[in-house]
Amino acid sequence: MNICIVTEYFPHSDCLDIKGGVEVCCYNEALGLSKYHNVTVLTSKEGELDEFNIQDVHVICCGEDRGYVQKGSFTSRLKFMKDAVEKHKILEDIDLVIGYNFITYPVAYKLAEKLNSRVSLRYHDVWIGEWTKNMGISGLFGEMLERYIFKKDIDLYVAVSDFTRNNLNKYVDNTKTITVHNIVDFPKVKSEKYDKPTISCVARLVEYKRVNDLIKAVALIKDEIPEIQCKIIGTGPEEENLKNLTKQLELDENIEFLGFVEEHDDVMKVVNSSDVFCLPSIVEGFGIVIIEAQSLETPFVAARIPPVVESSGQKGGLFFEPKNHEELAKQILTILNDKELYKKLQIEGLENKNNYTKEVIGDKLNKAYESLFN
Structure with missing residues (x-):
């Protein structure tokens, strides 16, 4: 045709x-x-x-x-x-x-x-x-x-x-x-983990992506893991508001805004080097980046919305109630603190990616x- x-x-x-x-x-x-x-x-x-x-x-x-x-x-x-x-x-x-x-x-x-x-x-x-x-x-x-x-x-x-x-x-x-x-074009990247515990997020910086919930969660995680790092990739109309929130919560040393990263492989290297990938969005059609994270053996934490639950196969990560930054923080800490669970989620994620x-x-x-x- x-x-x-x-x-x-x-x-x-x-x-x-x-x-x-x-x-x-x-x-x-x-x-x-x-x-x-x-x-x-x-x-x-x-x-x-x-x-x-x-x-x-x-x-x-x-x-x-x-x-x-x-x-x-x-x-x-x-x-x-x-x-x-x-x-x-x-x-x-x-x-x-x-x-x-x-x-x-x-x-x-x-x-x-x-x-x-x-x-x-x-x-x-x-x-x-x-x-x-x-x-x-x-x-x-x-x-x-x-x-x-x-x-x-x-x-x-x-x-x-x-x-x-x-x-x-x-x-x-x-x-x-x-x-x-x-279709998910699985990234062929391999990079070392960051020296400090790190969360990554790839999202357009718009209100419904709820990156503000992740920032608030980092503030709570910092109480238990002072060296926690969070790398946010993306741009959008909420960028200034999110940076202001970061300053208000005194997280300048913990959160880094990487802006628009041109090469997709470079985006995936950040996800691959992170310990946890986070998708706090409350509006998604599918959730490709979740499956990309699974393929890179990076466990995820995501808002429990039907399209992401469906695409993930409920494998390779944990979910939290949408807009609940306290539960988000709890789920990230659960993954970071449980090595046995971490390995289990990595194996599950690799199995699910074969469907795409x-x-x-x-x-x-x-x-x-x-x-x-x-």
Whole structure:
């Protein structure tokens, strides 16, 4: 088949220079599908190139040159959407168009309409009724787009988790929804553990990721382990607030903000060198980084939310009640203080990662899309 993938952001090299889970998902799946089909990706322009290739994937840039944003930026996003739809003029014989996030869902639908092709949406989260809570006033745009797309005739919704699929089924025909978990491109890194007990966290610094809960937990852990270290990778609108909280709790010597780390392998080296990985987020579609941590034999502590419980297989880590920083601190201390448990969690994590290989998930995804033409 000839497949066109529409994603707001995509790496501009095979160094995986990307910012979030949706982009990791899209990158891995584009490469996976390119082993079976011809794949073209439409994405935002970042830099001078208008088009380029990554392995067998052809990438075409749309809209104006712009950096990464998670919310707002309405004008540039609308320009991207408009230009992406206009690319139907240069795309030929496309059999399937796939959208990868709320900005690209209506684009994928319009493109498929103009190209007379099938359309599928790779669905990570359903946020109907939750947009403004998760994103503030700018979430109204997302709420509008999601309600719009649910009224359209989409051929297939491919959810990243059963949790997301169950939420989709509240709004769309459940014969048009399936679950195919994310491909996880397991990092091939190996690094020594840090000299001091260390927690790592990889997250966009937005409110619903609840990194503030981790910072408060570190303050409690410090009472028992004064040398505790915490390395936070990510940027976002909450960064200044989180740094101020760190100062208020006198944790400047314990918490390090590493900002955006460009190379994915460098991110994974931090996770690999840490004793515990933490994901305090209360909103996730899947939780790729949890499985990456499992593959690196770094036990995790995460908020007990259905998608992360599902993706982890309830192996390789411990959970805490969302937003409860006291229980978060307790679970981290449990892992750090129990060597036998630590080893058990490492073994469990390695077993679970085998469910998400390129071969296993790539085959499921390919069969799902080919089913549209059988």
